[in-house]
Amino acid sequence: MAERLSKAESNLKKLRRSPIPMTFVKKQKGSWNHQNWLDFLAYLEEKQYFPIDTDKVGLLLEEKKKQYLESQKEG
Numbered sequence: 001m002a003e004r005l006s007k008a009e010s011n012l013k014k015l016r017r018s019p020i021p022m023t024f025v026k027k028q029k030g031s032w033n034h035q036n037w038l039d040f041l042a043y044l045e046e047k048q049y050f051p052i053d054t055d056k057v058g059l060l061l062e063e064k065k066k067q068y069l070e071s072q073k074e075g
């Protein structure tokens with residue numbers, strides 16, 4: 001029997017499938033400060049993505065940042 005995802009895991013999975021993380025990275029041109037991060041988390045909360053593991057959200061943004069920066073080199 002498959003284990004059911006927690007609400008935080010489910011929200012992370014939903015966020016991973018959405019364009020929101022890459023949109024943030026593109027808007028910030030691959031670089032953000034602590035206030036940008038806090039604003040991003042507030043946006044996620046407003047969009048009903050909480051509860052969520054914010055450490056994993058940070059890792060997701062780093063993945064998207066890497067993809068974004070690689071695409072900038074190619075372009």
